[in-house]
Amino acid sequence: MKSRYLLSMALLASFVFVLLSACTSSPKNHNVYLIPKGYTGWVFIIYHQKNASEIIEQDGTYQYKIGSNGVLKTATEDVRYGITTDDYFYIDEENNRTALDTDELIHSHKVTKAEAQGGLQYPAVESFFVGTEAELSKSTKVVYPQDVKPIND
Secondary structure (H helix, E strand, O other): HHHHHHHHHHHHHHHHHHHHHHHHHHOEEEEEEEOOOOOEEEEEOOOOOOOOOOOOOOOOEEEEEEEOOOOOEEEOOOOOOOOEEEEEEEEOOOEEEEEOOHHHHEEEEEEEEEEEEEOOEEOEEEEEEOOHHHHHHHHHOOOOOOOOOOOOO
16 A cells, blocks of 8 residues: 555656656747837738748847738748747837837737648748727737738648
8 A cells, every 4th residue: 555655656746747847948938029110900920931031049039020011921930939028119210129018009919820721731820919909999800811821832
């Protein structure tokens, strides 16, 4: 009976150790989103795009420069998962940054996973809305841009 108890405790301790190790080994990412000054609307980062640039880490930071249409296409194959710190800035023509209040102006940040439809594989898309809650409520909810092409087509 005592050996069964010790075996159970050893298994439980091993399980807890593995679980805690997995939690602490998650990569930490610092993401900076650079949005054209004055832009309001949905932002889309479309991954796994041919003829686009990779998202590169510089000094521990991944910078996402969003186009004037609210879209960034990148050759990076998938979203970086793990613990993140996200900062959002409006950026002007001279690359001056103005920090955005994330509680007031950034909404519905999510990732739509890559998915298969009819044998075609679609890329992951990261999206969020820039603007006030009132502007968001008037906006059509877009989950996945319609012009995104399959990655195996």
